[in-house]
Each structure stands twice: as C-alpha cells, then as structure tokens.
Amino acid sequence: MHELSLVQGIVDAVQETAREKKGKVTSFKIEVGELSQFDIRLIRQLLADITKGTPLEGAKVIVQREKCRVRCLGCGNRWGFEQLTGTLSEKNKEMVHFLPELISSCSKCPSCSKSYFEIEAGRSVRVAEVTLDA
Amino acid sequence: MPEVDWDFRQGMIRKRLSRTRHVLLVLSGKGGVGKSVVSATLSALLAGSGLRVGLLDADIYGPSSALLFGADTLPEEGKGGLTPPTRRGVKIMSVDLFASGRPLPLTGYGAGQVLTELLALTDWGKLDCLIADMPPATGDIMQILTSLGNEKTSGLVVSMPDRLSTAVAHRVLELLRTGRVPTIGVLENMRKVEPRRGGGVRGPAKLAKEFRVPFLGALPLDPGVTEAVEKADVGALLETEFAEALGKATLPYRRTLRTD
Numbered sequence: 001m002h003e004l005s006l007v008q009g010i011v012d013a014v015q016e017t018a019r020e021k022k023g024k025v026t027s028f029k030i031e032v033g034e035l036s037q038f039d040i041r042l043i044r045q046l047l048a049d050i051t052k053g054t055p056l057e058g059a060k061v062i063v064q065r066e067k068c069r070v071r072c073l074g075c076g077n078r079w080g081f082e083q084l085t086g087t088l089s090e091k092n093k094e095m096v097h098f099l100p101e102l103i104s105s106c107s108k109c110p111s112c113s114k115s116y117f118e119i120e121a122g123r124s125v126r127v128a129e130v131t132l133d134a
Numbered sequence: 135m136p137e138v139d140w141d142f143r144q145g146m147i148r149k150r151l152s153r154t155r156h157v158l159l160v161l162s163g164k165g166g167v168g169k170s171v172v173s174a175t176l177s178a179l180l181a182g183s184g185l186r187v188g189l190l191d192a193d194i195y196g197p198s199s200a201l202l203f204g205a206d207t208l209p210e211e212g213k214g215g216l217t218p219p220t221r222r223g224v225k226i227m228s229v230d231l232f233a234s235g236r237p238l239p240l241t242g243y244g245a246g247q248v249l250t251e252l253l254a255l256t257d258w259g260k261l262d263c264l265i266a267d268m269p270p271a272t273g274d275i276m277q278i279l280t281s282l283g284n285e286k287t288s289g290l291v292v293s294m295p296d297r298l299s300t301a302v303a304h305r306v307l308e309l310l311r312t313g314r315v316p317t318i319g320v321l322e323n324m325r326k327v328e329p330r331r332g333g334g335v336r337g338p339a340k341l342a343k344e345f346r347v348p349f350l351g352a353l354p355l356d357p358g359v360t361e362a363v364e365k366a367d368v369g370a371l372l373e374t375e376f377a378e379a380l381g382k383a384t385l386p387y388r389r390t391l392r393t394d
Contacts, residue, residue: 002255005146005215009254012149013142073241094208095232098216099251101244102229105236115239123247127138 002098003038006125007046014130015056023132027060033122034068034081035100037093043125068122070103077111081122100124143254147282150215150253154188154261156391157287158318159279161310163302165196165270167294168323171359173267174202174224175377176384178368181223185262185391188218190252191228192279193269194245195238200228204366208232215257222368227256246274262391272309280313289317290387294324295337295352303338307345318387319348321380324355351383 010030018025030047032040044063051057068081084107085093092106100123108115151157160173173189181187191199200206203221209231210217218227229238229248240248258264269275280287289310293303303320310317320342335343342349353376362370371377 001211001213002215004213005255005257009146010142013140013145016145017140095234098255099229099232099248101240101248101251102233102236102238104239104244105233115237116241118241118244124251127140127142129137131136 003042003125004046007043007050010125010127011047011050011054011056014127015054017130018055018132021132025056025059025130026133027062027129027131028056028127029062029064029129031064031066031122031126031128033066033100033124033126035084035096035103035119035122036124037085037097038125040065066122066126066128069120070117071120072109072112072114072117074114074116075109075112077109078120079110083110141250143250146254147250150256150258151264151282151286154258154264155286156262157264157266157279157282158387159192159266159268159276159287159289159315160292161268161276161289161306162292162299163270163272163306164293164299167292167299168353169193169292170198170202170267171363171371171376172290172292172321172323172353172380173265174199174368175371175380177224177265178222178372179377179381179384180263180265180388180391182372183388183392185388186260187223188225188227188256188258188261188264190256190264190266191226191230192249192266192275194229194240194248194275195269197228197230197233197238199267200226200230202363202366202371203368205231206234209256212257215255217257225258225261227252227258242274246278249275249278272306276306276309280310280315287315289315290350290384291317291320291338291341291347292323293320293338293341295322295326297337300337300341303341304344307341307347311345317345317347319350319383320345321350321383322352325352326355348386351379353379353383 356376358374
C-alpha cells in the first residue's frame with residue numbers, strides 16, 4: 001500500500017505548485033507507468049479520498065496508464081511491457097512494483113540478451129500536467 | 135495543459151528528512167576501504183547509546199548493509215510508505231532487501247532513480263541520525279545525496295593509509311568542499327603499523343590537514359572484524375578493537391548528536 005504515500009506526495013506537490021504560483025488548480029493529469037503495475041482504479045480512488053476537503057477538490061483529474069518502453073543501450077532495440085515482464089516470477093514482479101529500475105536485474109534485451117537498458121517511459125506514477133487559473 | 139518539469143518525489147524526500155536531525159554521508163571515493171563496516175558499526179554504536187538511527191545503503195550497485203546486519207526481509211508496506219526492518223536498534227534500508235542478491239546492472243541514471251525512490255518511500259519516522267553508506271566513485275549517487283539542500287548533511291571521509299586511497303579521498307574532499315558539504319573529519323581505516331616517529335604527517339592525516347578538517351584517528355586492521363562480518367554478527371563487531379577505536383574517533387560527533 002505504498003501507493004497511498006505516493007499519491008499523498010503527488011497531492012502535496014500539486015498543492016505546493018498552486019501556492020507558489022498563487023493560482024487555483026483547475027485540472028491535473030497523472031500518468032501511471034505500466035512497469036509499476038499499480039492498479040489505476042486504486043490510484044483514482046486514493047486521489048479522490050485525499051483531495052476531499054482540500055483546495056484540489058473539484059479540480060478535473062485525469063489518470064491514465066502510461067505505456068512502458070525501454071531501450072537497449074547496447075543495440076538500440078526498443079520493447080515494451082509484455083516482453084519485459086511476461087516471464088517474470090511473482091517475486092520479481094513484486095520487486096519491480098516497488099523499484100521499477102530493478103527490471104534490469106531480472107530481464108534482458110530480446111535482441112542482444114544484454115541487461116543494459118534504460119526505461120524511456122512508463123516506469124511509475126508521475127504528475128504529467130497541471131493547469132492553474134492564475 | 136502545461137507539462138510539469140518537476141518530480142513530486144523531491145517534496146516527499148524533503149518532508150521525510152525534515153524529521154531527521156542529521157544526515158551523515160560515509161564516503162571514500164574508492165571501494166574496499168571499509169565504508170560499509172564503518173557505517174554499520176557507527177550506526178550500531180549510536181543506536182546503542184539510545185539515539186534513533188537509520189542506515190541507508192546508498193551503494194546501489196554493491197549493497198552490503200543489509201547483509202552486515204543479517205536483514206533479509208522485504209520492508210513492510212504501511213500508510214506512511216515502506217517501514218525498514220530494524221536490527222540492533224538500527225533501521226536499515228537497502229536495495230538488496232528487494233533484489234535479494236540479484237546483480238544490479240543499472241545505468242547511473244537508473245541507480246539515481248532507485249535511490250530517489252528509496253528516499254521518497256522510506257518511512258524512517260523521527261531520526262537523530264541517518265547514516266548513508268556511500269558507493270565508491272563520485273557519480274549520480276553522491277551528487278543526489280549532496281544536493282538534497284539539507285543543511286543538516288555532513289560527510290565523513292574514510293581512507294586507508296596508502297597513496298591510492300588518499301589520492302581518491304582527496305577528490306571526494308574537493309567535491310565536498312565545492313558542494314559546501316561540511317566534513318566532520320577524515321578517518322584512517324585498516325592501519326597495519328604505527329607510523330614511525332618523526333616521519334611527519336602522512337596519508338589521511340595529511341589529507342585532513344590540507345583540507346583543514348579534523349583527523350579523527352586511525353582504526354586498526356582487526357581480524358575480529360572479518361569474523362564478525364562473516365557471521366553477520368553486529369554484536370561481535372561491537373566487541374572488536376576496531377569498534378572501540380571507532381567509538382573514540384567519533385566521540386565528538388556523537389556528543390554533537392546528543393546536544394544538538
């Protein structure tokens with residue numbers, strides 16, 4: 001349930017942005033990276049619960065899944081979530097759920113078999129956009 | 135909608151560190167000089183004297199803090215984040231609690247992301263001291279931890295007596311100075327023989343003098359340390375001459391923590 005802590009961190013950061021810019025948040029967009037395997041409905045629910053009674057209540061909130069894409073730094077190949085995690089054990093999936101970068105410790109490039117790759121998109125939850133009415 | 139160029143985890147980290155009185159980075163720049171054993175022993179000494187202590191294994195590529203304490207359980211998930219396991223009064227967070235001995239072929243950026251995630255998610259509670267066992271080298275991890283904007287952060291530089299260790303430690307001290315991170319001192323580790331009288335100031339002591347920081351003393355090369363480490367027995371580690379010398383060398387720092 002560390003999702004709660006992350007969502008609280010998101011809400012705090014969005015509110016802090018509004019305070020700094022002396023504006024009211026009218027909408028914000030959260031992207032939930034595939035690699036984290038977070039339940040998107042849970043993130044939506046937590047956001048609704050945490051923003052209740054705060055200046056963010058009533059703001060339009062968009063929560064959407066961000067596709068995972070990694071790039072091999074050895075051969076340049078790119079691939080996605082299914083190929084990355086399709087054969088992972090439950091234990092390894094749990095490890096990646098907490099620390100997405102650890103995918104490189106249990107997966108390899110389907111083209112050159114190296115474990116030297118970077119996550120280009122879809123690692124974990126992030127604030128993608130914020131709109132203020134300032 | 136305007137895109138965001140900030141990382142919300144930075145706010146989480148600031149909030150968590152606001153509950154920590156002091157952060158001590160144990161650095162050397164070079165591998166194999168005993169940073170991890172110094173970090174673990176100092177953590178246990180501090181916890182033994184009643185202080186609230188966290189040990190962050192910042193050596194993301196070659197973590198060993200959890201191994202030293204015999205900690206191998208996944209941190210518990212709570213409402214406040216991840217609760218680190220506690221051994222001998224020390225709260226320990228390490229990537230190895232998740233990776234369980236797997237190799238960690240991470241890019242520098244990837245290692246930085248892992249560290250940022252651990253800092254953002256770990257629920258240390260209130261701490262008197264958070265000790266970071268730093269990796270060799272002066273890359274992403276050192277840059278992240280020395281850029282936290284936390285005026286409570288200091289460095290403790292560990293060096294062996296030889297020329298190679300002190301040359302690398304020199305670079306670390308230089309970076310701490312330019313980054314305006316205070317250094318509590320330089321600690322010599324694995325001293326095999328006492329320096330001859332009249333030989334002048336050499337090695338780590340000379341380094342401390344050059345950078346005008348305290349030379350905290352020399353820790354002996356102690357076979358008891360190896361035995362304790364092999365058994366993951368921090369209790370035995372605390373009984374060694376090494377631990378006694380470390381206790382003496384860090385007495386001024388420990389007093390600071392008590393009176394701050």
